[in-house]
Amino acid sequence: MKSESKFDPKIIEEMIKFSKHVMDAPKLVSAPDEISLEITPHDVVQEIDKTRLLHYKPLTDKQHKTPLLISYALINRYHILDIQPEKSWVRNLLMQGFDVYMLDWGSPTSMDKYLDFDDYVNGYLDSSVELIKDVSSVEKISLQGYCTGATIATAYAALHPESVKNYIATAPVIDGWRDTTVISNLAKHMDVDKMVETIGNMPPEFMYYCFSVLKPFEQGIEKYVNFFKNIENKKFVDNFLRVEKWLGDTPPIPGALFKQWIKDIYQDNLLIQNKMFVGGSHINLKKINMPIFTQVAVGDHLVSPECSMPLHYAVGSEDKTLKIYPTGHVGMIASSLSQNKVLPELGNWLAERS
Amino acid sequence: MESESQKEVTDYYKHLSLFWTDILHLMSSKPQALTSLGPMRAFASNSKKISTELIQINENLMEFNKYVTEYYKQLAETWNEAQKKVNLKAPDVPHDIEQIESFKRIWIDIFDNDFTELFDSEKFGVNYGKLVSKELELTKNWHNISNVILQAANLPSKEEIDEVYKEIHALKKRVTKLEIELKKKKPNNIEVTKNEK
Numbered sequence: 001m002k003s004e005s006k007f008d009p010k011i012i013e014e015m016i017k018f019s020k021h022v023m024d025a026p027k028l029v030s031a032p033d034e035i036s037l038e039i040t041p042h043d044v045v046q047e048i049d050k051t052r053l054l055h056y057k058p059l060t061d062k063q064h065k066t067p068l069l070i071s072y073a074l075i076n077r078y079h080i081l082d083i084q085p086e087k088s089w090v091r092n093l094l095m096q097g098f099d100v101y102m103l104d105w106g107s108p109t110s111m112d113k114y115l116d117f118d119d120y121v122n123g124y125l126d127s128s129v130e131l132i133k134d135v136s137s138v139e140k141i142s143l144q145g146y147c148t149g150a151t152i153a154t155a156y157a158a159l160h161p162e163s164v165k166n167y168i169a170t171a172p173v174i175d176g177w178r179d180t181t182v183i184s185n186l187a188k189h190m191d192v193d194k195m196v197e198t199i200g201n202m203p204p205e206f207m208y209y210c211f212s213v214l215k216p217f218e219q220g221i222e223k224y225v226n227f228f229k230n231i232e233n234k235k236f237v238d239n240f241l242r243v244e245k246w247l248g249d250t251p252p253i254p255g256a257l258f259k260q261w262i263k264d265i266y267q268d269n270l271l272i273q274n275k276m277f278v279g280g281s282h283i284n285l286k287k288i289n290m291p292i293f294t295q296v297a298v299g300d301h302l303v304s305p306e307c308s309m310p311l312h313y314a315v316g317s318e319d320k321t322l323k324i325y326p327t328g329h330v331g332m333i334a335s336s337l338s339q340n341k342v343l344p345e346l347g348n349w350l351a352e353r354s
Numbered sequence: 355m356e357s358e359s360q361k362e363v364t365d366y367y368k369h370l371s372l373f374w375t376d377i378l379h380l381m382s383s384k385p386q387a388l389t390s391l392g393p394m395r396a397f398a399s400n401s402k403k404i405s406t407e408l409i410q411i412n413e414n415l416m417e418f419n420k421y422v423t424e425y426y427k428q429l430a431e432t433w434n435e436a437q438k439k440v441n442l443k444a445p446d447v448p449h450d451i452e453q454i455e456s457f458k459r460i461w462i463d464i465f466d467n468d469f470t471e472l473f474d475s476e477k478f479g480v481n482y483g484k485l486v487s488k489e490l491e492l493t494k495n496w497h498n499i500s501n502v503i504l505q506a507a508n509l510p511s512k513e514e515i516d517e518v519y520k521e522i523h524a525l526k527k528r529v530t531k532l533e534i535e536l537k538k539k540k541p542n543n544i545e546v547t548k549n550e551k
Contacts (some may be wrong), residue, residue, distance in 0.1 A: 008450035049526075113516075114523035123530060182473040189483030191490070198490045198497070200516075213473045217465045222458075 021231040029237050032245040040082050040091050042102075046131050049115075050106030053128045054078075055135075059094040064354035066165050067099040067136045069128060071156075073147035074257070075207060076250045078104050081146070083242050083334045092339055096347040098354070099136065103128050103149075107251035113200035115254035117261070118279030121155045129156075129163050140165035140290075142350060146333065147171050147303055151265060154311065155278050157288045166353045167288060168346065170295045171303045171329055172311055176266035179307035182213050187266035196259045201252035208250070214301050243330070272310050286316035293321045293349050295342065299328040321349060360416075368409045375402035397506035404499050411495045414488055421485035428478055429469075436468040 046053035070090075072078040081089040081102070093100050103125065108115065132141050143164050145153025150172030157167045176184060195202075212220065230236040253261075270276035276283040294312045296305045305324065312322040323345060327337050379398060440461050448454045472478050501511040510518075 010451050011449075011454065014451055111519050111522065114520055119527070123527075180474075182470060185474050185479045186482060189479035191483060191487045194487060194490050198493050213469075215466050216469050217462045222462055 021228045025231050028231055032241050035241055035245055037079050038085055051124045052104040054102040056090055056094055056100045060097045063097050063099045066142050066354040067132050068142040069101045069132055071103050071145040071149040071153040073149045074253050078102055080246050080334055087334045089333050092343045101132055108201055108254045110200050113255040116256035120152050122279050125156050142166040144168035148173050155283050158283045158285055159281055161287055161289055164290050166291045168293045169311055171300055172308050173303050175272040175307050175310040177269040180304040183210055184266055187262050192259050192262045196255035200255045202258040203252055204250045285314040288315040289317050291319035291353050292317045296324050297327045297332040302329040371405040375405055400502040403502050407495045407498045414491045418488040421481055424481050425485055432468050432472045436465045439464045
């Protein structure tokens with residue numbers, strides 16, 4: 001009886017309110033599939049196999065001379081860098097007067113299971129760089145790599161330094177042995193030869209599993225409770241659904257590329273030791289001699305700072321900057337912090353060198 | 355000892371199955387030869403592969419169950435430990451909204467920490483690796499059974515399709531290299547043509 005008298009009736013009120021929000025949700029909110037991402041206008045300037053090179057239309061009268069090519073990650077799609085106008089990485093750079101290109105890796109099918117690092121680095125990425133150089137009449141371009149896209153971009157910058165004027169590494173996957181995330185632990189115990197031989201490409205369902213074990217209760221329960229609690233907050237809901245849609249859209253990773261990535265980065269850690277080979281060419285990080293800007297997030301639970309930061313110390317560049325931000329993996333590229341701090345700092349650094 | 359006797363039983367049934375499928379195949383091969391172009395002949399001659407694979411599947415399933423049991427055991431143990439920690443930290447039943455919120459925060463923080471610790475541990479990584487490996491072996495068994503059916507229908511097997519993919523990939527690489535070389539040589543060609551003129 002005593003405990004009953006302490007019970008706050010507001011709890012029942014809150015529960016009824018929450019149930020009402022759950023019931024009202026379908027009336028108030030579009031399904032993720034119905035949401036069309038307001039992607040910044042662009043032209044597709046090159047298509048090779050499943051990949052597309054996007055060139056964004058300028059948003060300023062004057063532009064910096066050196067174009068910027070973004071090499072997005074292999075997991076999920078490039079949309080996160082252009083998730084919505086007020087949080088768009090791409091749009092912000094365009095507003096700062098940069099000429100921006102993006103390499104969309106597309107969705108590999110079973111036929112692409114033999115695509116490897118060489119195809120991505122010396123094939124797709126190199127073809128894009130060469131085309132941009134031709135179109136812009138420049139000898140070098142600026143290159144940005146994000147997450148696993150930065151692993152590819154790092155290999156490219158080491159093999160083709162003559163084509164890269166500035167290199168921006170955003171949460172790069174570099175030192176697998178120092179990585180403290182759950183993904184790294186799973187990767188270390190994976191029989192990747194058997195996996196690729198049996199199933200070919202790395203299926204999206206497996207990637208979902210790997211993500212679901214990261215902060216399982218925060219991401220699996222709390223996030224959805226908050227979604228229903230805020231169902232009447234249009235801005236919150238819109239942002240939530242856009243990110244969810246992005247999270248649910250991950251293409252498979254070509255088998256041969258995945259195999260080399262797991263072995264060379266997470267299991268044998270060859271890249272940081274300057275022992276990795278791509279297409280028969282040796283990757284020596286000391287050959288990265290152009291100005292380099294490394295961006296790391298303290299709360300990154302996908303690529304830990306310990307995995308990214310060694311790049312800053314391993315390169316041969318004299319002009320190098322390391323920035324550490326109080327946010328997470330996605331927060332660094334698609335949040336108000338990225339718009340108000342990360343991008344202005346990057347823009348200033350890049351403008352001085354473009 | 356148990357596993358050894360289990361293995362003996364499996365081997366016995368494997369042998370028994372192979373013996374009878376082989377004998378039946380030899381005994382019936384002559385009348386079957388009359389229909390050598392149809393699917394039944396190819397299916398009959400390869401059907402022993404199906405029984406071998408089914409026995410193998412049984413073995414792999416037993417191993418798979420072992421690792422999947424360990425997987426759920428680890429999850430259950432971690433859950434129990436995390437719940438004990440929550441009970442120690444928040445022993446009272448929450449009575450108002452604020453208390454519910456702080457209880458939820460404590461619960462999520464403790465559970466996230468404990469489960470992340472588990473997923474990051476050597477024992478989880480090793481068991482999970484073996485679990486995935488067994489799943490892949492089961493997939494391989496399934497491929498092998500499918501290949502028998504595909505062969506009977508005179509369709510290419512997975513390995514044959516893989517060979518085509520590999521060949522296409524190698525050809526694409528060669529074409530790209532040739533294109534690059536051609537592009538490099540182009541200015542020289544123009545100069546040569548000019549000089550010739």
